[in-house]
Amino acid sequence: MRINSDKDNKENCPSGLTGKWKAVNTGETMEITGQCLYYLIGTYPYSFPDPNTLHYGRDTFYQRVSGNPGFLIGMWRNEEIGEELIFREDGTYSSKWTGGEAYSGTYTATETLITTSEMRATLKTDGSNITWSKADDGSVFHGTFEIVSSEKWILRLGGMEEIIYTRV
Numbered sequence: 001m002r003i004n005s006d007k008d009n010k011e012n013c014p015s016g017l018t019g020k021w022k023a024v025n026t027g028e029t030m031e032i033t034g035q036c037l038y039y040l041i042g043t044y045p046y047s048f049p050d051p052n053t054l055h056y057g058r059d060t061f062y063q064r065v066s067g068n069p070g071f072l073i074g075m076w077r078n079e080e081i082g083e084e085l086i087f088r089e090d091g092t093y094s095s096k097w098t099g100g101e102a103y104s105g106t107y108t109a110t111e112t113l114i115t116t117s118e119m120r121a122t123l124k125t126d127g128s129n130i131t132w133s134k135a136d137d138g139s140v141f142h143g144t145f146e147i148v149s150s151e152k153w154i155l156r157l158g159g160m161e162e163i164i165y166t167r168v
Helices: none
Strands: 019-023 029-032 037-050 053-056 060-066 074-078 083-087 092-097 102-109 113-126 129-134 140-149 152-157 163-167
Touching: 029 113, 060 083, 129 152
Parallel strands: none
Antiparallel strands: 019 029, 019 163, 029 037, 037 053, 037 113, 053 060, 060 074, 074 083, 083 092, 092 102, 102 113, 113 129, 129 140, 140 152, 152 163
16 A cells, blocks of 8 residues: 655656665665655564553664554654654554654554555656655755666766665
């Protein structure tokens, strides 16, 4: 299930960009849809040290704001880093930071792992040129991409290190 965005690109993405990819430089996994929406995908451990505390990721703890103790569904807050998480029964979630940065997406959870898929950017292409518009703050980056093969492509955004992606 994908979250629709007001920023949906009505043009189709080049087929060589669509699918699930891993960034060789960072190890991050992402997916680009046919509408050129960029989703960051991650799997993280979680546990409940007590019914109102969520230990999420490597070393981040959140306190329950709403929801039933001992369950993931509900609102969680980490005052130290300024983040609020909301996990909903329908498999959607949102993350909001004190500075205004916000993401939304979907999640699945097992007894010990949460896999998230966050909509992070809208991409627009014109030939080999690419415009990368961040979902959280609307920042726009321009650059180029090169489809090397059906299994590999390279992203070059102005002022940033080149990123090589391989198909997952």
